[in-house]
Amino acid sequence: MWKLLVVEDESIVRMGLKYMLDWEKQGIAWQAEAASGDQALDIIKQERIDIVLTDIQMPGMNGLELAKEINRLNQNIKIIFLSSYDSFAYAKEALRLGCIDYLHKPTMDEQELQQAFSKVVTMLEESHENKQPAVAPRDNSSLLRLLDSYTFPHDLSCLGPHMQELQNGFWLVNFRRRDDAVKEKESNSELRFISLKHLIEEYVMKTWGGLVFHREQREIIWLAPAKPKLDETSLDRAKYLEGIKQKMLELLNMIVMYSESRLFYDVNELPDAYMETLMKLPVNEQSDNFVARRAKEFIDAHLLEELNLSLVASRIHVSPSYLSRIFMREIGENFSDYMIRNKIEYAQRLLRESSMKVYEIAAAVGYMNPHYFSKLFKERTGMTPLDYRNR
Structure with missing residues (x-):
């Protein structure tokens, strides 16, 4: 396994990066973390490090200065830079220092990060003649298909060993960050979302089980079996969900909202369970989301008919321009593409x-x-x- 050191002064960003990829499947061990350039150099002097992922803008020694010191200590260490600024000057200097890639935090996604590290692993394998199998990163797109009747798969193998427990009943929970909460820095938005998803997943897996996946950076979906993994008859669903909400506030300072479906007993009804959660999201907290979901429900019910934006807008009593704007923001694609x-x-x-x-x-x-x-x-x-x- 190639050993990775992550250098980032914000702990929440480090956590987001840690759970953004399945590092072991990339052939990489998350070896150490540092909050500053000085800490990073101390680690490099004491441990074997193959890859350094570092932010450029940090208090004290910045990422470029750190790279110079790393090159002086060990030129075999591969460096990838993160930056909140899309600056040609930074990128030019980073390339001069021999960095492998330069990632722009506000626009970086899982695929881009995975591609950067695949490149690094290939370079390390070639230089060390120690080939490791390349494995594709985890992908939840097959699970997302379960939420829409028009994309519902014929083969339910994506549920894996969970299929049997779900046949005894299941319920769906939809978690979202509150739109009226304090906005985080744009550069950290995706990483904070990944941190939120990981903590929810970790919390529910300990006691209840099921599957946790996500739709872009908007929703975290928990597909839960009817009965918790631990045999606790006193485990109340409402109190349990409130406990998750409180835990996210304590650990991440994030305000989350959620809605839950009733119990279902046929996995083919997963789209119905999902739509139920969408329609139950608090209207007073996310009215735009409510309108977008009403539009989606109408479209899904009449997909095979002749529809246009104006017709759908009139049926849910909003203007076409308003529907167009919030549909893109809430659903993640424009009306016609959807x-x-x-x-x-x-x-x-x-x-x-x-x-x-x-x-x-x-x-x-x-x-x-x-x-x-x-x-x-x-x-x-x-x-x-x-x-x-x-x-």
């Missing part, structure tokens, strides 16, 4: 599970011109409908 994505995913399902002809499927999802449908399908999936069916 419609197209869901129609294409539903078409994929029909191609897999039915013998319908392509023109019939095109008509079924609202495209009377099969040539236009095929063109759109290829743009979205990289293959024609027939290629998709025959793959």
Whole structure:
């Protein structure tokens, strides 16, 4: 395992980075953390370190000065820089010092971080002739498909060993940060969200079990079995959720809100459970979210009909411009992209599970011109409908 040292003066950012990737699957051991350049140098002098991930802006010795000292001590250590500023001057100096990558914190995501470390691991493997298997990072996209009736998978293998316990009943909880809470720095937003997800997951796994996943940086979804993992008949659901809320406030100074579904007994009803949580989110705290979810519910119920933004807006009694703005912010994509994505995913399902002809499927999802449908399908999936069916 390649040993990693993370140098960042904010502890909440270090925590977010720690749980942003499954480091062991990358062939990397999270060896040590430092809050300053001086601490980092002390660690490097005492322990074997292969990779340093360091912020550039820190009190005292900054990341660039630290890199100079690292190069003086051990030129085999690979360095990746983090910065809150998209500065050409910083990037130029970082490249001069031989850094492997320069990541912009406000826009950095899991994929970008994983790619940077894959590059570093490849370089270390080549230089040390010690090949390690490359393993893809953890991905929760297959679990997200369970939340929408149009993308619900035929194969439920993504539930793994949890399938059996969920067949005895389950409930869904949707956690979100309060929109009216104090805003954190933009550069730390994603890392704080990852910290929140990790702590919720750690908390519920100890006593209740189930699965925890997320939708972008908006929602943390907990799919919980009907009965807790520990045999505690006194474990009250409402008190348990309030306990999670209080724990997040104590540990992360984050105000979270949540909504829960009733008990369900058929895993095929997961989309219904999810929609129930969305519609129960407190209206007085997130009215924009409530409107966006009402719109999503209407679209999902009428997806195969002829819909447009103005029609949906009129049905939920808001203006089209307002709906367009908050739909993008709350759902994570614009109205038309959401419609197209869901129609294409539903078409994929029909191609897999039915013998319908392509023109019939095109008509079924609202495209009377099969040539236009095929063109759109290829743009979205990289293959024609027939290629998709025959793959």
